[in-house]
Amino acid sequence: MKSFIDIIDLNFSYNEDNNAKKILNGINLNIKKGEFLAILGCNGSGKSTLIKHLNAMLLPTKGNVFVKGMNTKDERKIYDIRSTVGLILQNPDNQIVASIVEDDVAFGPENLGVAPKVIRERVDMALKLVDMYDYRKSTTYSLSGGQKQRVAIAGIIAMQPECILLDEPTSMLDPEGRKEVLDTIKNLNKNFEITIVLITHYMEEAVNADRIAIINEGKIVRVNTPRAIFSDIIFLKEYQLSIPPVVELIHKLRLNGINLNNIALDEKECINILKNYFNSFE
Amino acid sequence: MLNNITLGRFFPGSSFIHRLDPRVKVLLMIVLLLNIFLSTNYLSLFIVFFVVILFIMLTKISLKTYFKSMKFILFVVLFTGILNIFYAKGTTIFRLGTFSITDEGINNSIFVSMRLIMLILVSSLLTFTTSPTNLTYAIERLIRPLNKFKIKTHELAMMMTIALRFIPTLLEEIDKIIDAQKARGADMETGNILNRIKAFVPVLVPLFVSSFRRAYDLALAMECRCYNGGEGRTSMRILHICRNDIFAILVVLGLFVLVLIINNLFLAVSL
Secondary structure: OOEEEEEEEEEEOOOOOOOOOOOEEEEEEEEEOOOEEEEEOOOOOOHHHHHHHOOOOOOOOEEEEEEOOEEOOOHHHHHHHHHHEEEEOOOHHHHOOOOEHHHHHHHHHHHHOOOHHHHHHHHHHHHHHOOOHHHOOOEHHHOOHHHHHHHHHHHHHOOOOOEEEEEOOOOOOOHHHHHHHHHHHHHHHHHHOOEEEEEOOOHHHHOOOOEEEEEEOOEEEEEEOHHHHHHOHHHHHHOOOOOOHHHHHHHHHHHOOOOOOOOOOOHHHHHHHHHHHHHOOO | OHHHOOOOOOOOOOOHHHHOOHHHHHHHHHHHHHHHHHOOOHHHHHHHHHHHHHHHHHOOOOHHHHHHHHHHHHHHHHHHHHHHHHOOOOOEEEEEOOEEEEHHHHHHHHHHHHHHHHHHHHHHHHHHHOOHHHHHHHHHHHHHHHHHHOOOHHHHHHHHHHHHHHHHHHHHHHHHHHHHHHHOOOOOOOOOHHHHHHHHHHHHHHHHHHHHHHHHHHHHHHHHOOOOOOOOOOOOOOOOOOHHHHHHHHHHHHHHHHHHHHHHHHHHHHO
16 A cells, blocks of 8 residues: 655644644544544544645645645645545535435536536435435435434545545434444445544444544644554543543453453444353353 | 435436426426416416416426425515514405404415415426436526626536535435534524524534535546536536426416416406
């Protein structure tokens, strides 16, 4: 996997002046093509600010961000960058432009000046991909939160991006909507090789990622696989991150002298570990 | 309370009227409105009314929905209707103190009320059967010649699209804020009109603030989707004038000519 997005010594503050509080303070990170990266961190850690640098919504005060070798500071490349890297926001209501589902999905390609016939094909394709094709003629306000968010994702897909950034896309949704959106994201990543950068508060979502980056006070404190990150409970607690229930269960069992070597990332693994443990007595 | 408003809403469907080209529909509506104001006698007024009702039947949307759209304006219709009865000079038929009802008064009142009702029906006809996007697209195309006078027609159309898109969202928000303020002990339902209007201020202020937040988010989302004004923008829909459109144009133009002829006949008779 070659590098797709390069973040080099990224500093950002809303004020130009040197004493201003730095929201981002020297971030270095490479995002590989086709990977699924989750970004975790407590409120105000700079996650959202970081993600907005990846498609030139914000520009670094110091340092550089390169998307496929294009510097985000280069104004001529700005639309190339934004059609390569799409961004989904938290509130599904605020990012839908049109009243009809298919018109909203068409908004991106229309802006790019794509030919009408091609737009039609892309819109249908995008809506089928997020499983909203049956709703193409519906009004957007009659959809549920999860459906709205999937329409927003389709709107980005219709621009044929290589990467989608998602800024807490599920935090305003009910559990069902959350599952729908997460399944869509996973499908895009696995089957369509779209790079995913996901900011989330839900650890159950982060365990699906290839890598997790933890950010605190504008700095990246650790980048590693979910398994490595979640095995270090002390570290998680230090940065005020919630611990997935299955991880905590195994951890507490261990503390009470039960000899388990592995850690579990989801319920299935947890059940297997416990089964193996009980079987070892027979 | 807010769910009852049907004025300006779109009801998806696939009827004859739904399938008409939106540009044609907008133009035909203008001609129909002209017809309403040109009808100066009962015969043409009722012919126009008949055609409007015919179009309404063709939309396959229940008459109840149309009636609902009138509910809020019915008061205005009644008010102007009643005022017109009394405020016209002419042959008196009935007198009560200083008020007198005249022949012309009754005629005026019928015309004014009928016209108002038809105005609402015709505009509902358009908005019920045309999706907001189609409507704005049609208007954008129709006002495009104004570009020559440095009027930014695309921006106007975009504003309309977004305004229409956010009406339901903001209505929902108002409901939420009302509930939230009620939970804090706000009294919205009792008192005279002045008090009720005052009680609405704590609803409007949060609505205003949240609208700005939404606007910021939306602008961000639009920028993310490469929006940069109207330049070089294409559109997914391609509109074609088909046989149905031509048929509808002929009907409405025929009506226009008919109204003019009848008007002339009546004028000749009265002379």
